[in-house]
Amino acid sequence: MSLTCAYCKEEGHTKFACEKKLKADKARAARMAKRNDDTKSETSEISTAVSSNSARRNTKPQRPQRGVLTESEEREARKIEKKLREIAALEDRLAAGSPLDVLQEKKLDRKLELESSAVMQKVRRGYLRVELAAAQ
Ligand SMILES: [Zn+2]
Secondary structure, eight states, rough: OOOOTTTTTOOOOOGGOHHHHHHHHHHHHHHHHHHHHHHHHHHHHHHHHHHHHHHHHHOOOOOTTTTTHHHHHHHHHHHHHHHHHHHHHHHHHHHTTOOOOOHHHHHHTHHHHHHHHHHHHHHHHTTTTOOOSSSS
């Protein structure tokens, strides 16, 4: 009984040891993998487009998105900015030679702390600000 390849009909090896069959299988596997990748990336592009569309329409509070402040962060940022404006006004008075009382000096001491708060760092990094509902 001679050994004949069922794939390429050559003698001396079986189809399980056939180099031609092995090559063909590999090429087919590569083609399949590529097709799967293409399908996957198309699907994710579609789902991204859909989710950003619905985010634009939806006015309810969103999960925190990268690059956008949440409503609570926006509120905190506005509070801090108000304090920083007060501090800036105090600094102006100090620069103009007006004496500050103890409470005002304490406010000045908090400037660095306020500026380095997590939410103000986000604002400086260019996070988008959000609109807040008028009634709180
Ligand atoms: Zn063969």
